[in-house]
Amino acid sequence: MALIEINSLHKTYNTTAVPVHAVNNVTLHIEKEEFTAVVGPSGSGKTTLLNMIGGLDQPSEGEIIIDNTNLNKLSTSAKVDFRLHNIGFIFQAYNLIPVFTARENVEFIMLLQKRPKKEREERSNELLKAVGLQDRMHNRPSQLSGGQQQRVAVARALASRPNxxxxxxxxANLDSVSAESLLDLMEQLNRTYQTTFIFSTHDDRVIKRARRVVTLRDGKIDYDKQNVQTVSGE
Amino acid sequence: MYLSLSWRNIWRNKRRTLIAAASVFFAVILAALMRSGQEGSYSYMIHSSAKLFTGYLQVQHEDYWEKRSLNKSIVMKDSLVQAIQALPHVTSLSPRLESYALISHGSETRVSQVIGMQPEYEQAMTNLKDKLIAGRYLTSGSESALIGEGLADLLHVGLGDSIVLYGQGFQGLIAAAKLPIQGIIKMPFESMNNAMVYLALPNAQDIFATYDRITSLPIMVDNIRHLATVDQQIASMTHHKYALKSWDEMLPELKQNIQVDNASGIIMLIILYIVIAFGVFGTVMMMISERAREFGILISVGMRKWRLMVVTTIETILVAFTGVISGVIASIPIIYYFHHHPIHFTGEATHTFEQLNIEPIFNFSMNPSIFWDQAFIVLIIALATAVYPLLFIRRLKPIDAVRG
Incomplete structure (x- = not known):
């Protein structure tokens, strides 16, 4: 059984006179350890799809089953807990807690999970070492470059041992060197921790590295190909 | 870590946090100062009026206050007076025989209030001797009189002159006496200055034919809070034989004036509280609104809303506490100074006070409850503003917040 099963998913916005089908009948199965890019032009529905997979947005129709849990059947607070224990998030703008150090940012997710202090410290050390920031763990986000902040965000995303x-x-916010470095890191973490990665992107560098590329257009899946080396984004 | 997160969050924007804490800080100082001034003045008004006129408590015949007649006087043994004086919290007392009489000299006659008192007791209670501006103070065996300066002027008399007292004594007997003037006193109010005549109690009892009777036993206590206790103890000692009148029963105008002034003071305080509430609320609103995206992110990554509410509530508590504690600390020396250096009114303002028979002094109270009460109220107001973040987070949709 797939880690993520998306069946006949619809998301329709009725904010205008004409309903907008942001996601239109998407069916998609993602297996464990995949390194998948969801690509497509702006407005193609990739962010909406990711938001629904993350339990942040509610589908209009269809279902998302993650590791045998149907997200539609979870209450709002249960979804929060589900996200905490099953999903790691990496955002375009890093979105670290500005008043915490790199290490505290990584630890914070584990604190929410009520992990013991010793485990939190050991895992945050391990992850920050893995992302190459063992020397900057006591720095606050404002003292780190964009690439370094995104590395902390990656460590934070993995801290909860998500599915x-x-x-x-x-x-999107990184220069080419930082972006390549981050992709190297995520590929390495994907292999090391067998963590499934799903990206929304229209960055060719990400698309080239992805082992599976799902292309959306007008809310529908246009292509779904394995091991594609070059896929045109926008 | 939540406490750490809250503490660091409030210092993200130091200036804004300091402004919010400062508004609470000044609010506590201002509220404590206002309240201290009011309560201090009320206490002083009550104390000075009680000291000068009635005492905090009076032992009387049950009908005396209504009739004001010597026929409603009482016999009180010295042993009972001494026993009452020995009660805890009783600081002084003065057995008195009070009546009204015509006082004449030559062709001038005035209606005066005549008080027969035991000079040592009266001195202990009212410091009457200190008001002497000419002549000598009375002794218990004196057969002469002390009169107010104003009355002396009205009658055109001075030391060594004699006045004639004419009035009604006990059970309709005529009270008449010729009294040499032994001293002239300056009372704090014109109305008293123009009307008071003091005699030694035995002499007054002899003139008014009351023998060993007195009309009242005014009593001072160390603190108005102990009045009820002293009242109960005296009632028990006297087997409820006498009426016990408290200052507010005997000085109802003073009580009403205090109530009216207190109400206006409370309205001022409420206005102050409202201004504070809006100031703190505005700051909290800004602190929260600009972090909507961050809240969205935290909820997205798995932070329950209630945990976020705890963090924001702790932030508000920390800001409010910082302001409240520093406000209390700063207000103590300010109020302490005014407590020991009360404001003395001069000019026109004094007349208003004198009309109420109150010395024109604006005193400040150091009652600890003033500091804690104001601190507590301001803290509650500040905490009430924490409701906004709670509602904000409750309504927050993480997806909308993350999108910005």
């Missing part, structure tokens, strides 16, 4: 990581345009 998968959702990354929304993770390289």
């Amino acid at each position: 998968f990581v959702l990354a929304d345009e993770p390289t």
Whole structure:
């Protein structure tokens, strides 16, 4: 059974006179340890799809089953707990807690999970070492570069030992060197921790590295290909 | 870590946090100062009026206050007076025989209030001797009189002159006496200055034919809070034989004036509280609104809303506490100074006070409850503003917040 099963998913916005079908009958199965990019032009529905996979948005129709849990059947607070224990998030703008150090940002997720202090410290050390920031763990986000902040965000996303990581345009705010470095890191973590990564992106560098590329257009899946080396984004 | 998160969050924007804490800080100082001034003045008004006129408590015949007649006087043994004086919290007392009489000299006659008193007791209670501006103070065996300065002027008399007292004594007997003037006193109010005549109690009892009777036993206590206790003890000692009148029964105008002034003071305080509430609320609103996206992110990554509410509530508590504690600390020396250096009114303002028979002094209270009460109220107001973040977070949709 797939880690993520998306069946006949619809998301319709009725904010205008004409309903907007942001996601239109998407069916998609994502297996464990996949390194998948969801691509497509702006407005194609990739962020909406990722938001629904992350339990942040409610589908209009269809269902999402993650590791045998149907998200539609979870209450709002249960979804929060589900996200905490099953999903890691990486955001385009890093979105670290500005008043915490790199290490505290990583630890914070584990604190929410009520993990013991010793485990929190050991895991945050391990993850920050894995992302190459063992020397900057006591720095606050404002003292780190964009690439370094996104690395902390990656460590934070993995801190909860999630089933998968959702990354929304993770390289969009990074220069090319930082972006390549981040992708190297995520590939390595994907292999090391067998963590599933799902990206929304229209960055060619990400698309080239993805082992599976799902292309959306007008809310529908246009292509779904394995091991694609070059896929045109926008 | 939540406490740490809250503490660091409030210092993200130091200036804003300091402004919010400062508004609470000044609010506590202002509220404590206002309240201290009011309560201090009320206490002083009550104390000075009680000291000068009635005492905090009076032992009387049950009909005396209504009739004001010597026929409603009482016999009180010295042993009972001494026993009452020995009660805890009783600081002084003065057995008195009070009546009204015509006082004449030559062709001038005035209606005066005549008080027969035991000079040592009266001195202990009212410091009457200190008001002497000419002549000598009375002794218990004196057969002469002390008169107010104003009355002396009206009658055109001075030391060594004699006045004639003419009035009604006990059970309709005529009270008449020729009294040499032994001293002239200056009372704090014109109305008293123009009307008071003091005699030694035995002499007054002899003139008014009351023998060993007195009309009242005014009593001072160390603190108005102990009045009820002393009242109960005296009632028990006297087997409920006498009426016990408290200052507010004997000085109802003073009580009403205090109530009216207190009400206006409370209205001022409420206005102050409202201004504070809006100031703190505005700051909290800004602190929260600009972090909507961050809240959205935290909820997205798995932070329950209630945990976020705890963090924001702790933030508000920390800001409010910082302001409240520093406000209390700063207000203590300010109020302490005014407590020991009360404001003395001069000019026109003094007339208003004198009309109420109150010395024109604005005193400040150091009652600890003033500091804690104001601190507590301001803290509650500040905490009430924490409701906004709670509602904000409750309504927050993480997806909308993350989108910005």
